[in-house]
Amino acid sequence: TRTINLKNRPTGKPGLEDFDFTSSEVPELKEGELLLKTEYVSVDPYLRGRMSDAPSYIEPFEVGKPIVSGMIAEVIESKDPAFSKGDHVSGMLEWKETQVAKANGLMKVDPDKAPLSAYLGILGMTGLTAYLGLTEIGKPKEGETLVVSGAAGAVGSVVGQIGKILGLRVVGIAGTDEKVEMLKSEFGFDAGINYNTTQNMTQAIANACPDGVDVYFDNVGGEISEAVLFNINKFSRTVNCGAISVYNNTELPKSISVQPFLVKKSSLMQGFVIFDFVEKHPAGVKQLTQWLNEDKLTYTETIREGFDNIPQAFLDLFEGKNKGKMVVKL
Numbered sequence: 001t002r003t004i005n006l007k008n009r010p011t012g013k014p015g016l017e018d019f020d021f022t023s024s025e026v027p028e029l030k031e032g033e034l035l036l037k038t039e040y041v042s043v044d045p046y047l048r049g050r051m052s053d054a055p056s057y058i059e060p061f062e063v064g065k066p067i068v069s070g071m072i073a074e075v076i077e078s079k080d081p082a083f084s085k086g087d088h089v090s091g092m093l094e095w096k097e098t099q100v101a102k103a104n105g106l107m108k109v110d111p112d113k114a115p116l117s118a119y120l121g122i123l124g125m126t127g128l129t130a131y132l133g134l135t136e137i138g139k140p141k142e143g144e145t146l147v148v149s150g151a152a153g154a155v156g157s158v159v160g161q162i163g164k165i166l167g168l169r170v171v172g173i174a175g176t177d178e179k180v181e182m183l184k185s186e187f188g189f190d191a192g193i194n195y196n197t198t199q200n201m202t203q204a205i206a207n208a209c210p211d212g213v214d215v216y217f218d219n220v221g222g223e224i225s226e227a228v229l230f231n232i233n234k235f236s237r238t239v240n241c242g243a244i245s246v247y248n249n250t251e252l253p254k255s256i257s258v259q260p261f262l263v264k265k266s267s268l269m270q271g272f273v274i275f276d277f278v279e280k281h282p283a284g285v286k287q288l289t290q291w292l293n294e295d296k297l298t299y300t301e302t303i304r305e306g307f308d309n310i311p312q313a314f315l316d317l318f319e320g321k322n323k324g325k326m327v328v329k330l
């Protein structure tokens, strides 16, 4: 079977040269293990962090070892009583076509309840990140204004829709006119801003948010976020979910000019990782499922095909080539 390994720790922007493909025999199955055939692979911006060895909340990948991410796989053979041949499972698995994995830590997913890829997005990590980040930290209230950066992505597109369900005015920031149009027509955002074609982002946000910004859900960091923060209201809340605009920087920005403004506005900023809310995940999935079933929530995916294309799909996240959740189907 084939495996994709980390070949080098990239400095700056990663490339295809940082991955390599190897082949090996699939080992014998032991008690408590499953033989799995990969069906869907999640590619996520946070994997960039794991390619580096800078200290983080999660272990770095080892050079020469497989990349690991959220995946959906079919059980081909089981030596665990809780799983049977033909089941589909979700979990953190290695980028391999076929693999043996411990059953412990994998979760059964039901293809009759939702398309399998949805368990990596709307009903998985990114859906939960959107829901729990917004509600637990953003504490949105009806009638307030919510701004979302990275709005057309997996997390952002869900954050905006939940904002609408909860009765907020929602403004999204994304990288193309087509994405901005999609925010409004498919996801019900009230307004959108293309950061690539807008000269003065601070002014554009002021125009789109006549009552100021009460909640900022930040997926991108950097200059876009500074522009949003210059428009925040008294007692506003910023959810620091991600900072993709700086993940490939070799040096971080030295000062944050907006800080004195945060003081004046008694504004709260809090980062989080989705594991902080682990005990709330089941209730989160339940809520997201209910909204999907009631047609209050919808989602989009960018599905690439083929094992060989996993690294490119990952790299394309940094070029904004996805709409909604990026997954690779094998």
Ligand code: NDP
Binding pocket: 044, 045, 046, 125, 126, 129, 150, 151, 152, 153, 154, 155, 156, 173, 174, 175, 176, 179, 219, 220, 224, 240, 241, 242, 243, 244, 245, 246, 272, 273, 274, 275, 317, 318, 319, 320, 321, 322, 323, 324, 325, 326
């Ligand atoms: P997305 O689906 O949003 O994909 C990434 C998107 O980021 C691209 O489509 C692109 O859209 C945008 N982007 C890329 N480069 C830049 C840039 N330089 N400036 C501005 N935007 C850029 O990914 P996810 O939804 O999976 O993740 C979104 C964010 O949430 C990431 O920062 C991620 O690390 C974070 N995250 C955090 C979690 C947590 O537990 N805290 C969990 C999951 C995700 P565009 O065309 O608009 O530029």
